[in-house]
Amino acid sequence: VLFPDWAYKPAWSPGSRQVQLWHFLLELLGRGEGGAITWGSEWGEFVIKDPERLAKLWGERKGKPHMNYDKLSRALRYYYNKRILHKTKGKRFTYKFNFNKLILVNYPSLPTCPQNTTSVPFSVFPSQLSFYNPSIDRAVHSICHPLLMPYSFPKPLPFPQTHPIQRQFPLFPPPSGTNLSEVSCLSPVNPALQFTQTLNWPVKSSAEWPLNRVMGLQERIRSGPQDKSHDNQEDRKIFPEAMH
DNA sequence: CTCGGAAACT
DNA sequence: AGTTTCCGAG
Secondary structure, eight states: OOSOGGGGSOSSOSSOOSOOHHHHHHHHHHHTOOSSEEEOSSTTEEEESOHHHHHHHHHHHHTOTTOOHHHHHHHHHHHHHTTSEEEOTTSTTEEEETHHHHHHHHOTTSOOOOOOOSSOSSOOSHHHHTSOOHHHHHHHHTOOOTTOOOTTSOOOOSSSOOOGGGGGOSSSSOOTTOOHHHHHTTTTOOHHHHHHHHHTOOOOOGGGOHHHHHHHHHHHHHTOOOOHHHHHHHHHHHOGGGOO
């Protein structure tokens, strides 16, 4: 609920054994490595400073020695329909993660976040997130960086209130695929849930969430080519910024 | 540069 | 499924 659906996908999903491009980008961005790619002026926006160098790094990670920006950028463009990224038009080599507006649109009362820091004082990657980290708690109060991704957090329930014991899991008992070691270490508190409670964010029913409507959209896309103009109209309502 | 179709790859 | 590769079009 706090983040778009894709943000909950772990870096190394059971299906695909390889790193995904957007994880890789977030990783470089998080390191503040700077040379090849940096955060842009807006929240979630990033600029590829050295396209060919970035492509080379990506190629090394994937074992594709002939990777170049032409091919990498094609992969980025596939993210448009998946709603992971969109292009910042007019700005060369500039793209933007779609999680920013989703959060701000739904919670207009949140303070806008100055985003000049190149790194966060704590790690947000799955490997290091697997234990309860008090510094996350602290940082969460000054919500700010796009790097604050939920990755291995259990997905918060779409329903307002449930049995206390169910809070840690989308389903109870947890489905067989659930990595219990990952989930249980979030105790005593699920940071994401504490996040909502601390901030007194409004609770919406699942039907009210634009995100769920986006998911519905993806279902339609997946189910085959249908009425595309209708989809675009839906998109405009949800992501005004993403359209021109 | 940027876009997106098409086909191939893992 | 998520790219990688190739490419014609704007």
